[in-house]
Each structure stands twice: as structure tokens, then as C-alpha cells.
Amino acid sequence: MPALLALLLCGTDTSGAVARNHRGNAESSLFTAEYSPDRARSSRSRKTLFQWRNETSFSATTDRDQPFVTDRPDFTEAATTVGRGVAQIEFGYTYTYNSDNGERTRSQSFGQPLLRYGLLADWLEFRIALFPTVTRITTAGESTTSRGTEDLYIGCKIALTEQQGMLPEMALIPQTNIPTGSGSLSSNELEPGLNWAYAWDVNDLISAAGSTQGNRRIDDSGEAYLEFAQSWTVAYHLADKLGAYTEWFAFFPSGADTARVQHYGNGGLTWLVSDNMQFDVFAGIGLNDAADDYFFGSGFSIRFGQGIE
Known part of the structure; x- marks a missing residue:
């Protein structure tokens, strides 16, 4: 319902709307405006699909600047896209790591x-x-190890x-897991879902964001259920290229036999090595x-391509 209300508050670009001309040739004028190269290029280069009603024009982005x-x-997830051609x-x-009932x-x-x-x-x-995984389970001193990949994710x-005052920057992510995983790492069924991400720049030093998801999941019993996921994160600009964040996220199964509610807290640091790494x-x-019980890790990201005007 919040996503629906947000979409109702949005407006599409009306700059190409054409009034009936003095000769009454409405169809010809509409066709010319709708399919002109300039209009098509403008539609492709704007950053978002919609705009809040009190915005006057779409902003545009063309490259890795x-x-x-x-x-x-x-x-x-971030509420922005990488840009066409990037x-x-x-x-x-x-x-x-997790230890539960004598099993590690x-x-x-x-x-x-x-x-x-x-x-x-x-805006698209x-x-x-893909997530290659190695899992080791130890029970009563005996260990078993499984290796493989989890199900393929696409979306x-x-x-x-874009953000407009108190109105958030938003993105929608239709997504699914495809059952390509190895053995016990696969659910053996499609797991479609939808992720709604939203964010606010509070000031030059702090930003806040969240996400609300609903995804199909398969329980240990083999039965399907609906899993809701919610997150809130606060990011901090510590220095020119150094950032940090703190976050809470949780999973809420609905209609599951064995899956239970899980809550997590985490934080981390980011270092911008260059404009694109x-x-x-x-x-x-x-x-x-x-x-x-706990988790930790590291990673890096890199951007390629100049974008397409």
C-alpha cells in the first residue's frame, strides 16, 4: 500500500503533450511530438521513470560523471540505477557462523x-x-562439507x-531466484519477489535509506511461503573518500513451517579508491x-563504460 500511494503521488513527463492546433490536426501533432528523436532521447536519458508533482522537469545523466x-x-539496495550503457x-x-542445539x-x-x-x-x-558457497556443518565432532553455487539471481x-524535499528517492526491483544451484543449496523452484528501495539525503554528512521486500521462499519441509524483509540503514560521510554505515534488517516468514523471524544488526566502512572503484x-x-550468530566480510566494486547519450 505505501508503494501504491507513492506511485499515485508521482507524475510522468508532460513536456511532450501537444494541444490541438488551429487546424484541428491533433493526431498529426501528437504523433510528431511522441516519436520525435529529441523526445525519445530525452526519455532515455532522464534518471527516473516518474517525478514528484512539485518538480518542474526531469534531470538527466549521460555518463560516469x-x-x-x-x-x-x-x-x-541503492535507490539509483547505473545509467544506460554503464x-x-x-x-x-x-x-x-552459527551454533544452535549442538550443531555448528x-x-x-x-x-x-x-x-x-x-x-x-x-532509469532501467x-x-x-551468482553466489559460490562452501558450508561446513559440525555435529558431535563429525563434520560434513558441501560446495557449490546458490540459485542464480536475476532482476x-x-x-x-529522485528525492524532492521530504519525498524520497525510490526504486523498484522485480527479481527472482532461478533453481540452478547445487544440491542442497538450491530451492529447486522459482522464487520471484519484489523489492522497494527508498532513500533520503539528510544533509552533506548523513543519508538514510530502507527497503521493503516480499519474496517467495521454500521451507525446509519443501512447502512454499511468503517472506517479507525490511531494512533501515544510516550512512555517514566521514572524509572525502571514506564512508560508514549502520543497519538493521530482518526476515519475516508468513505461512512457513520451520522458518522463523530473524533480526540482524551490522555496520561497515567504504573507501572510494577512484571515481569508479x-x-x-x-x-x-x-x-x-x-x-x-555473526558474519563479516569485504568486497570491491568497479564501474565500466561511458554511458550513452
Whole structure:
């Protein structure tokens, strides 16, 4: 419902609307304005699909002169896209530990490549990710190790609005997991979902963001259920190229047999090596019994391409 209300408050670009001319040739005038090269180019180069009603015009972006914004290392996705013709690859490593009822689980995810590429318009982004994983489970002194990849993730990000005062910058991410994973690492079923990301620049030093998700998941019993996920994060500008963040996120299963609510807290640092490369480190802990005990990791992101005007 909040997403629907936000969309209702948005307006599309009306700069190409054409009034009936003095000869009554409305169809000809509308066709010319709608399909002119200048209008098509403007539609592709604007940063967002919609604008808040009190904005007067769409802003545009054409290349990598825009700030380098990544989706990692926090759980909350950025509410911006990379721009048409720009490719961005984000890599990472995560170690996760959990001990529960005499069973210890150590999991390492290597690489975690997420490819983001701007398609057709600056406000549209294609996304694909793969997570190679090694998991070791120890029970009563005996250990078993499994290696493989988790299910393939694909999606697209649609930049909806830029921030306008108290009204947030927003993006919508239709997404799904495709059952390509190895053995027990795969759910063996499609897991479609929707992620709504929103953000505010509070001032030059602090920004805030959040995300609300709903995704299909498969329980340990093999039954499907709906998993809601919520996050809130605060980012801090510490120095010219140094940033930090603190974050809370949680998973809320609905209709699950064995999955339980999980809460996490985490934080990290980012270092902008250049205009198109960033390193990060992060660590977090589980905030309730159902959550993993702790996790930590690092990663880097790099941007390619000059964009398309």
C-alpha cells in the first residue's frame, strides 16, 4: 500500500503533450511530438521513470560523471540505477557462523559477483548475481562439507523518483531466484519477489535509506511461503573518500513451517579508491536466537563504460 500511494503521488513527463492546433490536426501533432528523436532521447536519458508533482522537469545523466553508488556492502539496495550503457560489477566475500542445539555451521561465500548494466534508458538496470558457497556443518565432532553455487539471481531495477524535499528517492526491483544451484543449496523452484528501495539525503554528512521486500521462499519441509524483509540503514560521510554505515534488517516468514523471524544488526566502512572503484569491509551479528550468530566480510566494486547519450 505505501508503494501504491507513492506511485499515485508521482507524475510522468508532460513536456511532450501537444494541444490541438488551429487546424484541428491533433493526431498529426501528437504523433510528431511522441516519436520525435529529441523526445525519445530525452526519455532515455532522464534518471527516473516518474517525478514528484512539485518538480518542474526531469534531470538527466549521460555518463560516469555521476557519483559511484553501489548496492553493497549493506543489505539495503541503492535507490539509483547505473545509467544506460554503464556496467558495474560488485564482488565480495562473506563468512557466516552459527551454533544452535549442538550443531555448528560455518559458511563462506566467495566472489558473490553482481553484474549491473543499464539498458534502454538511464532509469532501467538489468541485474544478475551468482553466489559460490562452501558450508561446513559440525555435529558431535563429525563434520560434513558441501560446495557449490546458490540459485542464480536475476532482476531489473527501475528508478522511480529522485528525492524532492521530504519525498524520497525510490526504486523498484522485480527479481527472482532461478533453481540452478547445487544440491542442497538450491530451492529447486522459482522464487520471484519484489523489492522497494527508498532513500533520503539528510544533509552533506548523513543519508538514510530502507527497503521493503516480499519474496517467495521454500521451507525446509519443501512447502512454499511468503517472506517479507525490511531494512533501515544510516550512512555517514566521514572524509572525502571514506564512508560508514549502520543497519538493521530482518526476515519475516508468513505461512512457513520451520522458518522463523530473524533480526540482524551490522555496520561497515567504504573507501572510494577512484571515481569508479570502491573497497568495503563489514561485520554483523544476529539479534535473536533464530538468526545466525555473526558474519563479516569485504568486497570491491568497479564501474565500466561511458554511458550513452
